[in-house]
Amino acid sequence: MSTTAPALNSGPKIAMRRQALVLTGLFSAASAMLMGSMLAIWLQFRANAPLRESSDGSKMLRDWLPENIKIPEVATNTMMMTIVITCIMAQWAIYSSRRSDSNHTSLALGVVLLTEIAMINAQIAVYLQMNIGVRDSSYTMMFYSITATMTALMVIGLGFTLLAMFRSFASRVSDHDLICAHAVYWYSLTVIFAAMWFVVYVQK
Amino acid sequence: MTAVDTISPTSSGAGIFGLVSEWLMTTSHRRIGRLLVASSVFWMLLVVLVGTLLSVERISSTSDLVDPTSTTQLFSFFRVGLIFGVMAPMTLGLALAVVPMQIGSQVLAFARAALFGVYLWIFGMVIVGVAYIGNGGPGGGDPQMVDLFLVGMALVVAGLIVVSASIATTVLTSRRAGMTLIDAPIFVWSSLITSISLILTLPVMAGALIYVAVDHSYARATFGATDGINSWVGWALTSPQIFLLAISTLGVLAQIVGTMTRGKQPLRGGLFVGVGLMSTALVGTVTQSFYAVQLDGELADIAKSLVPFLLFNALPILGVLIVLGLCLLAMKNEKAKPSAAFVPAFFGVGMVSTGMLGNALLRISNLKLSNTVFEEAVLVYVGYGVILSSLGAIAYFGPRIWGRKMPTIPVIGLGLLGALGIVLAALPYYIAGFTDQPASRTTGSLGDNSQIWNSVAALGQAIFLLVTVAFVGLVVKSSRDGEIADDEIFETAQANV
Numbered sequence: 107m108s109t110t111a112p113a114l115n116s117g118p119k120i121a122m123r124r125q126a127l128v129l130t131g132l133f134s135a136a137s138a139m140l141m142g143s144m145l146a147i148w149l150q151f152r153a154n155a156p157l158r159e160s161s162d163g164s165k166m167l168r169d170w171l172p173e174n175i176k177i178p179e180v181a182t183n184t185m186m187m188t189i190v191i192t193c194i195m196a197q198w199a200i201y202s203s204r205r206s207d208s209n210h211t212s213l214a215l216g217v218v219l220l221t222e223i224a225m226i227n228a229q230i231a232v233y234l235q236m237n238i239g240v241r242d243s244s245y246t247m248m249f250y251s252i253t254a255t256m257t258a259l260m261v262i263g264l265g266f267t268l269l270a271m272f273r274s275f276a277s278r279v280s281d282h283d284l285i286c287a288h289a290v291y292w293y294s295l296t297v298i299f300a301a302m303w304f305v306v307y308v309q310k
Numbered sequence: 311m312t313a314v315d316t317i318s319p320t321s322s323g324a325g326i327f328g329l330v331s332e333w334l335m336t337t338s339h340r341r342i343g344r345l346l347v348a349s350s351v352f353w354m355l356l357v358v359l360v361g362t363l364l365s366v367e368r369i370s371s372t373s374d375l376v377d378p379t380s381t382t383q384l385f386s387f388f389r390v391g392l393i394f395g396v397m398a399p400m401t402l403g404l405a406l407a408v409v410p411m412q413i414g415s416q417v418l419a420f421a422r423a424a425l426f427g428v429y430l431w432i433f434g435m436v437i438v439g440v441a442y443i444g445n446g447g448p449g450g451g452d453p454q455m456v457d458l459f460l461v462g463m464a465l466v467v468a469g470l471i472v473v474s475a476s477i478a479t480t481v482l483t484s485r486r487a488g489m490t491l492i493d494a495p496i497f498v499w500s501s502l503i504t505s506i507s508l509i510l511t512l513p514v515m516a517g518a519l520i521y522v523a524v525d526h527s528y529a530r531a532t533f534g535a536t537d538g539i540n541s542w543v544g545w546a547l548t549s550p551q552i553f554l555l556a557i558s559t560l561g562v563l564a565q566i567v568g569t570m571t572r573g574k575q576p577l578r579g580g581l582f583v584g585v586g587l588m589s590t591a592l593v594g595t596v597t598q599s600f601y602a603v604q605l606d607g608e609l610a611d612i613a614k615s616l617v618p619f620l621l622f623n624a625l626p627i628l629g630v631l632i633v634l635g636l637c638l639l640a641m642k643n644e645k646a647k648p649s650a651a652f653v654p655a656f657f658g659v660g661m662v663s664t665g666m667l668g669n670a671l672l673r674i675s676n677l678k679l680s681n682t683v684f685e686e687a688v689l690v691y692v693g694y695g696v697i698l699s700s701l702g703a704i705a706y707f708g709p710r711i712w713g714r715k716m717p718t719i720p721v722i723g724l725g726l727l728g729a730l731g732i733v734l735a736a737l738p739y740y741i742a743g744f745t746d747q748p749a750s751r752t753t754g755s756l757g758d759n760s761q762i763w764n765s766v767a768a769l770g771q772a773i774f775l776l777v778t779v780a781f782v783g784l785v786v787k788s789s790r791d792g793e794i795a796d797d798e799i800f801e802t803a804q805a806n807v
Contacts, residue, residue, distance in 0.1 A: 125419045129479045132506075136471055136513045139596070143517030147542075151532075240524065244532040251524045255517075 130287035134294035137259055141298045144252045145305050151244060171310045172243055178235040182307040185228045189296045192221040196289035199270070203285040208277045211285065215271040218292070222264045229257050249306065256302055263295055336425065339418035339480075340711050343407025346399050346428050346473070347704070351782060353395030353435060354697060358775045360388050361690070365735070365768035369761060379451075385750040386447040386540075389547050392693040394466050395435050397555040398508070400700045402473045405501035405558065408707050409477060412495045414486030419479040427472030434465030448539035453526070456536050460523040463543075467512045467519065474505040474512075481505075496568065496581050500561025503589045507554040511595045515546040545598040548685070549669040550591035552692050553626050556662045557588050559699035560633040563655045566706050567637040571646045580636050587629030594622040602673040623670045630663045650718040651706035653725030658699025661732050665691030668740060677744075684743025686750070690736040694774060698728045701781050708785065714792035720784055728777040734770025738763035 155170040195217045202210035232253075238246045270288045273281050333341055364384055367376045376384060410418050418424055441447060441462055446455020481502040485494060491502075522542050525533040534541055545551065564581050575581065594601060603619035605612060637656075640646075668688045672679045679685070705721045739747075742764070747757035 123483050125479055125483045128482050129420060129475055132475045132478055132509050136475070136509050139510055140513035140517050143514040143596075144521065147518065147521060240528045244529075247525055247529055247532055248521065251521050255520055 124283050124286075126284045126287040127290060130291050134291055138294060138298055141252075141256065141259070141302060144255060145301060148248055148252060148305060151248065171245055175236060175238060175245070177307055177310060178232055179307065181228045181232050181235065182303060185225050185232075186300065186303045188221050188225050188228070189292075189299050192218055192225070192292055193289070193296050195221065196292045199274075199285050200282075200289050203274075203282045208274055212271060212274045215267055215274055215285075215288075218288075219264065219267050219271060222260060222267060226257060226260055226264070229253065229260075252302065252306060256299060259295060259298070263291055266291055337417070337421035339410045339421060339424075340407050342418065342421065342425050342428060343403045343405070344711070345425075346403030346406060346431070347700075349428075349432055349435075350396050350399035350403060353391055354400070354778055355775075355782070357388060357391040357396055358694075358771065358778055360384055360391070361735070362768065362771040362775050364388060365764060365771045368764040369768055371760075380445075382449050382750065383442055383445060383447045386449065387442045389689060390438065390447070390463075392689065393547055393552060393555065394438075394463070394470070397552065397693055397696045398470050399431060401504060401555055401558045401696065402470065402477065402508075404562075404700060404703050404707065405477050405497075405505070406473065407711060408703075409498050409501050410480055410484065411710070412498050413481065413484060413489060415480060415484035417484070418476060419484055420476045424473050424476035427469045427476065430465050430469030430472065432469075434462045434467075434469055437462030437465065448543075449536050451536075453530075453536070456539070457523065457527055460519060460526060460539070464516065464519050464523070467516050470508060471512050471516075474508040477501055478505040478509065492579070492582065495565060496578075496585070497558070497561040497565040499582055500558045500564075500585045503585055504554065504557045507557065507589050507592050511546075511551060511554060511592060514596050514598075515543060518542045545595070549666075549672075549688060549692070550594040550622065550626065552689065553588065553591040553662075553666060553669075554595065556692055556696050556699075557585060558703075559655070559659050559662050559696055560585050560588060560630065562699050562703040562706070563637055563652075563659045564633055566649055566652050566655050566702065567640050569706075570649050570652060571640045571643045574643045574645070575636070575640045577636055577639075580632055584629045584632035584636065587632065588626045590622070590625040590629070600673055602675045604675045606676060619670075619673060623666075623673055627663065627666045627670065630659065630666060634659060634663065649706065650716070650721035650725075651702045653702070653722045654698050654705065654728060655702030657725060657729035657732075658695045658697075658702055661691050661695030661698060661729065661736075665689075665695060665736075678746075679743045681749050682743040683739040683747045683749050687736040687739035687743065690739070691732065694728075694732045694735065697778070698725070698732065701725070701728065701778075704781075704785060708789065709792075709795045712789045713795050714789055715795050716784065716788045716792060720780075724777050724781050724784070728774060728781075731770050731773030731775075731777055735767050735774055736770070738766040738770075 152168060152170045155168040157166045158169040159165075160167050161173070195214050199211050199214035199218065202208075202214055238249070240247055240250050266288050270281070270284055273284060333345065336342060336345075363376060364381070367373050367381070406418065406424060410416070437458055439462075441450070441455045441459035444450075444455035444458070445452045446457075446459045448456075448459075450456045450459065481491075481494070481498055485491075491499070494502075522533045522538055525531070525538070526535060540547075560581075564575075564585075568575050599622075601615075601618040601622045603612070603615045665688045668684065668691060671677060672684055672688060702725065705716050709715045742757060742760060745757040745759065745763075747760050747763070
């Protein structure tokens with residue numbers, strides 16, 4: 107005699123509702139298009155800049171970056187490394203969240219928050235060290251526009267981290283979707299920042 | 311029926327203020343959608359009125375109906391208002407109201423964000439309108455108002471992106487169990503494609519707006535001051551960007567035809583392909599390129615420009631033709647039940663496709679149609695075509711939302727009259743384009759027979775204005791005391807067509 111209780115067949119499997127993840131993916135795509143368009147215009151202006159002789163007269167240079175402007179590369183390279191660390195910490199948050207470890211999730215998100223603040227601080231330091239005005243030239247105007255937009259995207263990410271962290275503090279261990287979405291945003295922001303860092307700070 | 315939007319007892323108890331606050335703070339997708347559509351209707355009436363005024367002004371080059379210093383701003387307002395005040399919000403508003411219902415979802419994903427997006431758009435458009443009044447549009451004379459215009463446009467773009475993201479997330483995550491994307495109704499598919507297209511293209515516009523705004527606020531040296539707005543943002547106010555806003559016209563038509571034929575749609579997958587093909591206009595948009603063709607010189611040179619021309623101008627047209635062809639094929643079904651909404655929806659798609667064909671001609675350099683009224687005719691065909699299709703969508707989906715039918719004969723009549731109005735408003739400009747009538751100008755030499763063409767165009771604009779006003783009246787009347795809708799229309803609301 108069978109010991110199994112009779113039961114109806116189960117219904118079709120309900121699709122996972124990963125709304126936060128999907129919305130973040132769309133927002134990341136929009137952010138990439140925003141910064142991509144700004145970088146494209148930057149590259150266009152740089153390519154069309156007139157030629158001038160280098161200070162030693164040995165070669166011709168594009169008259170794009172004014173001679174008196176020095177980009178503090180220590181701070182900008184540190185920003186690049188910091189954002190990579192942010193991604194690793196965001197992934198740690200996912201790892202902990204998957205194991206319903208609310209303490210380590212909060213800790214990881216706390217470190218993410220710190221690195222984000224460090225990046226914004228570094229960006230302000232870059233502005234202060236460069237000491238240039240928006241009106242000075244086309245370069246300075248576009249420099250402030252593109253880096254400030256990037257910083258605005260980071261501030262949005264900071265808000266996202268705060269939201270995820272508070273929910274983690276409240277032991278909402280079911281918020282795995284939100285933690286994943288948070289990490290996806292920072293991954294995409296890292297790629298976007300890397301592109302901007304290379305074009306604006308390395309190639310100049 | 312759950313689809314009908316009713317006033318809850320709490321709202322009636324709290325009086326008019328309770329009802330208003332309930333509407334303003336709503337998370338109901340039907341209400342948010344209706345809020346967006348209703349706001350866009352206001353801009354629609356204003357834009358068509360301005361279009362009519364400009365057409366009348368053009369009849370005589372010595373006319374002083376409009377202050378000559380305002381004409382540039384009015385032409386600009388007509389374009390910006392039609393695209394960002396009418397086409398985009400009307401398309402997205404209909405999607406907000408209908409899409410969750412069609413995919414079996416009770417709610418809209420991130421409904422509060424969508425409502426926030428709607429408010430961003432409303433405030434943005436108000437700011438844009440104020441800036442225009444203060445001579446602050448592209449090429450405007452008041453620098454502070456130009457700054458205001460740029461801020462307003464940024465808000466409009468941000469609002470539309472948020473609304474699009476909400477729609478796309480709803481479609482991608484909130485379909486009822488077992489419904490795959492290929493099972494989703496065709497209007498849902500077209501709304502998804504439109505939303506994703508806007509999410510990918512509007513940030514490109516936002517990037518240019520940021521540069522132009524910062525430059526205009528501080529230096530006015532790099533991006534060409536007020537004239538720079540058109541140079542850097544103008545691509546978002548013309549084809550192929552406007553084609554992306556016309557994608558949902560295909561969804562509306564196919565949805566109505568599917569209901570008329572009770573789901574007997576041959577080659578249903580073809581409809582999805584057709585809608586998808588129209589979105590290839592996106593590539594031309596984000597690269598901000600027109601891909602013109604020069605039909606003289608060496609064969610290799612012609613081929614070199616012809617291939618991208620066909621790829622970016624002909625593919626979207628092919629998409630429209632596929633959908634039109636499949637819809638007409640489905641109509642051969644003997645059991646097809648006629649629907650009044652079919653008339654405006656069908657002619658709407660017809661106008662859009664005529665505009666797209668005109669755009670292909672515009673990109674043939676040998677014809678020298680750029681900077682003539684031909685370009686404006688393309689905008690009128692596509693823009694007014696989207697409006698006509700949206701009127702069809704309101705006639706079709708409206709009763710499913712407020713539970714009362716719209717009368718058949720007036721809807722058909724207005725659909726036919728609207729199509730006539732569009733043809734009269736745009737076709738003369740197609741002809742006048744070949745006689746080199748300049749775009750965005752009302753004075754000076756306007757080309758051969760310009761008086762005749764411009765008179766006919768003014769008549770067409772006036773007819774279309776009449777149609778829009780009459781349709782708004784019809785909607786208000788039928789939603790209040792129209793015939794109660796029967797259950798049959800609700801059965802087809804989620805029809806797999």
